[in-house]
Amino acid sequence: MSAALLGTERRTPPVAMRSGQAGAAALLDAAAVSTVRRRAALRPAPAGERPAPAPADPRPPLPPTARRRLSLLLADRGGAGGSSRRGTAPDLTELLPQWLAAADGYGYRAPEALLPELLDAARARTDLRPAALALAGPRALWLARLNDEWKFALRGIGGPAGFPVGDDPEGVRQQWEEGLFAERVALLTALRRHDPPAGLALLATTWSTERAEDRLMFLDSLREDLSAADEPFLERALSDRSRNVRATAAEFLSTLPGSAFAARTAERAHTCIGLDRTSGTTRIVVEAPHECDAAMQRDGVAPKPPSGRGERSWWLGQLVEATPLDSWRERFTGREPAAIVALPVADDWRTELHDAWCRAAVRQQSADWARALLGAPGAPSQAAEVSPAGSSRDLTKLLAVLPGDERARWVAEFIAAHGLSDAFRMLGVCAVPWAEPLGRAVVDALDIARDAGSYPWSFSGVMGLAERCLDPAAADRLDMLTAVTDEPEGASPGSGGYWSEAFQRLVGTLRLRATMRAELTPPPAAPAPAGETGETGRRTP
Numbered sequence: 001m002s003a004a005l006l007g008t009e010r011r012t013p014p015v016a017m018r019s020g021q022a023g024a025a026a027l028l029d030a031a032a033v034s035t036v037r038r039r040a041a042l043r044p045a046p047a048g049e050r051p052a053p054a055p056a057d058p059r060p061p062l063p064p065t066a067r068r069r070l071s072l073l074l075a076d077r078g079g080a081g082g083s084s085r086r087g088t089a090p091d092l093t094e095l096l097p098q099w100l101a102a103a104d105g106y107g108y109r110a111p112e113a114l115l116p117e118l119l120d121a122a123r124a125r126t127d128l129r130p131a132a133l134a135l136a137g138p139r140a141l142w143l144a145r146l147n148d149e150w151k152f153a154l155r156g157i158g159g160p161a162g163f164p165v166g167d168d169p170e171g172v173r174q175q176w177e178e179g180l181f182a183e184r185v186a187l188l189t190a191l192r193r194h195d196p197p198a199g200l201a202l203l204a205t206t207w208s209t210e211r212a213e214d215r216l217m218f219l220d221s222l223r224e225d226l227s228a229a230d231e232p233f234l235e236r237a238l239s240d241r242s243r244n245v246r247a248t249a250a251e252f253l254s255t256l257p258g259s260a261f262a263a264r265t266a267e268r269a270h271t272c273i274g275l276d277r278t279s280g281t282t283r284i285v286v287e288a289p290h291e292c293d294a295a296m297q298r299d300g301v302a303p304k305p306p307s308g309r310g311e312r313s314w315w316l317g318q319l320v321e322a323t324p325l326d327s328w329r330e331r332f333t334g335r336e337p338a339a340i341v342a343l344p345v346a347d348d349w350r351t352e353l354h355d356a357w358c359r360a361a362v363r364q365q366s367a368d369w370a371r372a373l374l375g376a377p378g379a380p381s382q383a384a385e386v387s388p389a390g391s392s393r394d395l396t397k398l399l400a401v402l403p404g405d406e407r408a409r410w411v412a413e414f415i416a417a418h419g420l421s422d423a424f425r426m427l428g429v430c431a432v433p434w435a436e437p438l439g440r441a442v443v444d445a446l447d448i449a450r451d452a453g454s455y456p457w458s459f460s461g462v463m464g465l466a467e468r469c470l471d472p473a474a475a476d477r478l479d480m481l482t483a484v485t486d487e488p489e490g491a492s493p494g495s496g497g498y499w500s501e502a503f504q505r506l507v508g509t510l511r512l513r514a515t516m517r518a519e520l521t522p523p524p525a526a527p528a529p530a531g532e533t534g535e536t537g538r539r540t541p
Helices: 002-006 022-040 064-076 091-105 112-124 126-136 140-144 146-157 169-178 181-194 196-209 210-219 228-237 243-254 260-272 294-297 310-322 326-331 335-343 352-363 367-374 393-401 404-418 435-451 455-467 470-481 496-521
Strands: 272-274 283-286
Touching: 002 022, 002 260, 064 091, 064 112, 064 140, 064 181, 064 243, 091 126, 091 455, 091 496, 112 146, 126 140, 140 455, 146 181, 169 181, 169 196, 181 196, 181 310, 196 210, 196 228, 210 243, 228 243, 228 260, 243 260, 243 310, 243 352, 243 455, 260 310, 260 326, 272 294, 272 326, 283 352, 310 352, 326 335, 335 367, 352 393, 352 470, 367 393, 393 404, 404 435, 435 455, 435 470, 455 496
Parallel strands: none
Antiparallel strands: 272 283
């Protein structure tokens, strides 16, 4: 202050001056810094350590139009678009997952300025995380280490590039012993993909000292690359202190057809189930277990049934579920799955037995058994089979076992025969975009429901799925459905206007999806000018 009042020519200011800097300029610089500190109410302190620079991401940037589209989709995710199903405007919230998947398919990287919004969106919606983190790339992980709200991203490091696997065993050991739990799970997953025996050996080093809930998560990391080499470890896990760990180990062992566990469960199940030819017709007879002994409990059979279930049927279902499905061919004299499923079952055991076979087909991913248990989609009794009385089967899970094209054909035929009322969950497991027969079956069923004057709001869920899953190429042929039609006698009041709005929104959404994909398409490469090569750009002689 004194130097400012007297003038820097009469009093040298007591501030640091750069080489060649005038005293007045140095004084004003110091005053500016002091003012900022005072306004911030911050006491001057030594500077903290700078973070390491973010890693490079060599992937190409998004085209400008696609970048603007991503910004709009992220801005709308908390708006009213996803809460109201009236009007003709597309629901941008539900289009974000498809946009992310398409962008990942082209190998683009997310704009750095949108990474925080992208991480916030992935934090709020777990279904977005795989695609969002793939698009965000290594810089998202760099940010996640600086913000606790984004720590979830560290669990998504699933490849060898994210961890010191392979050539750095000491780094692996240190990360395993000192890392956070999420980092250890990701490390084990990455190591299992890179070297499954090494991952199992690493888990065995600390298995006995881990908490029960952690052992369960670590054990689940073995699921992806499960093999016969894991059998000894899983056999030991059958004696674990945690019931959940024991059950998971038993589930994994049941998917290894040549394991000792599979042989034990097959022997028990075959003792309970066989063929009877004495009545004049060949049928399956069942004698459920009379007790759940210690050996059965060690192999994952829970002794206490849930409320409303009998003990013997509960034990039988668990045995059949864990039995290798291929073993039933031998038990039933070489019959194929469809022939076995078609056999009558004595004493009202059919539902219990078929439910257990359904769970086994899902667990063992057997398309032959899934196909046999699903049966013909157009059969008159098939609609009742979706949820038979007293049944616990889930035909949607069975459908997921079938190849994608066959799954779509089955659901299309089911809808054509039985309508949409029982097909909503089935549609959810079909590949996107829906194959043409499936898309046509859904649209035809919606059109029939509109013409019949059905209560329109009961189909809003299917209409929402159609917006996300129909092939965008179908938009033009759906234009005819957007007109307001006369309401039939007995129809819900206002249903004609609702159906018109719904079909307009469907067509608009399909066209927007087509536009979004076009925005992501890279422009065609320009031809090389005459007299130049396309590889080096050098002019030819």
